[in-house]
Amino acid sequence: MSPQRLPRLTLPVLGILTEPHHERDGDAFGPLTTFIRDVVEAARMVGRPAYVFSSRDVLRQRTMVWGWSRTNGRWSRDFFPVPRIVYSQLTRPTRQDLEILRWLREHEGSLCVNHPDLDAIVLDLWRLLHIAMSHPTVSRDIPEPVLLKANQSLEQLLSDGRTYVVRPRFRGHGQPAICLMESPQGELSLVTHRDAPDGTQVFHSSVALRAHLEQRYGEVILQPFEEPLRYHRHPILVRSIWQRNGLRQWQESAAVARIGSAGAMAGQFTTVSELDRFQPILQELLGRRLHSTLYQVKTLGGAIARLLHERSHGAGELAVDCWLTATGGVRLYDVTTAGGGLAVRQLRQPTAKQRMIETMLAYVRSLEDVLPAATALEVQSVGGSQVLQG
Template sequence: MKDNQRSLGIMTRCQGSRFVDKGYYKKLTLFGRKRGIRVFVFSPRQVNFAARTVAGFEYRNGAWQSDTFPLPAFIYDRCFVGPAYRHYKPFVEKLQNDRNITFLGYGLSGKWQVHQMLIQSPQLAPLLPPTELFSFSSLQETLATHGAAVIKPMAGTHGIGVVRIKECRGGYEVSGRNRENQPFRRVLKEGGLKQFVTSFTAGRKFLVQPYLHLHTPDGSPYDVRVLVQKNGKGEWETTGKAVRIGDKRSITSNLHGGGRAVSLTPFLSRHYKPAVRARITQTIDRLAVELPRFLEQSHGRLVELGIDVGIDTAGNVWIIEVNSRPGRTVFSMINDPDAKFHSITQPVRYAHYLMKERVGGY
């Protein structure tokens, strides 16, 4: 097998030698090395397609070293989507169309597209909140029907730009996180809502949903992060589950917004009666099995998913968001060493499986 056939390129956005998640990529590199796989980090903008090489970074001798590598046969896409992604997208697509390169998985394109796929599943559709493309009229309709609504950016992360709007005497209370991820709250008079949302959403596409009461009895917002990944046999597996609890001043539970993480079972035991708890656990386990398989049929190959699950005060389970480039910090925070270890090593195990599949064993 050629050297590049045993190589795994972690594709991410690099600014010179600066890139995020260095600690995670270091662990991937060291685990890959034990499996005879060369792992390195690169930016899609640094590919020389004519020479079939790429400038990147490899962890060796205790530090990240720059080097030029042959184009890897396998790519782990960690190129986070955001406003700057348009500068990377043409290069990513060219790599995806290269017949000699296998992506471990293809990134999901956005919340609306994911919703449109999942709503086709009879099992998953009842767990999806009613969702519309944002317009002022769709917001007005949601407020008229439900009394409170949430608007969220279609390509947002970490709870940034998620805003709750609810009716109050003489106007609306608006709260959430701004583009700098700072919490805010203000009361707008009847005529001020349109001006606010027009300004707030300018230049970006948003979704509108009814506001769901996804919080503890004392008012702390929370959700459940379920990490599912392909294993070394090419099969989906649930790596771990954890509860993320947000600040009471926030409407979201994201760790980047000052949240904390706790283990799922004791958390459910504190807040729900046994029968409700059993129903919640059963529903989460069922969607963890059903969702990745169904989504992969519509979308194409996936390697891992972070599924964010909301549980309302009545114990109803909701699919809030699905992320194809999930973080895994949460498992360190709840002290779950097995989930932490598997969350880091499964992408390499899956790459190893694909390498064996490609050549019929080696």
């Protein structure tokens, strides 16, 4: 069917960049589907046109985007003008994603809630850690990282008898962080769970271990392991979500408690509640150290947000993960750009998610001040296009 004219839209249009859609009912954009849906609908409530797209949906020769919008509770596909403001919700940005973001900024004059350089930084854990360690305060909260190089001896590295966390350098090259230990017999082990029958892999030589790491993870980073604070054997992590508000000032919009599986040495975490609701448990575990620990978490998160804003030429939203140690310490674990949406979508109460979306939209409104005057643009829609529920 030939394209049909739609009503004229007034710019600026907000575009939400995500991974390629799955085209399944209720799961159009993977685990972030419900969060992205709420962003689009909240934007509409304040009179802002918004749509969702992936990097492969950008038609550069036509200067248009084949995106997704919400109509009567459904997702449907339309042609849209290129977004004047981009809100990236990429969980694992690719080179193509970063190329499209830079094209939108440099060729079309689009503004980004997060500069493409920020996505490039968080994609590379080695680069992220070195930037963080340049801050005199933050550096104290980062276990010294080592990038395992081809000519580096694992035996020499492990000669101090310590346990190390092994993590892929590049996001997406393997999920769980794992631990490396050397036994008195000289065996090297990769451990994910202390007690699980399949939680340990044993290697009889460093050559075999190195080959395994390279095949599974590519480049890897090792950091000294510190026993985490545990609740009923579950390791605890705190994720704080930092955003710039309508005044372009940084604020902590939400903080959530996340736990790993029982007996896990490291690995994946699941959001269990807002941090305020989790405080009675932390009080039980930390006692008098509770308030100083929470203050340290907030201070570390704010310092990371401001530092990455400076180094990436512009940041507006990020999530900072802090590892709580058994001795009451706080260690920087990770930084992500889409971690906020991933965390708040798991909460039973919508308060944190609503606050996060409202703060983002207020910041988007502040970005309009530096855009050229809004103009009207005709957009087209393909009649009879695919429609998804959800």
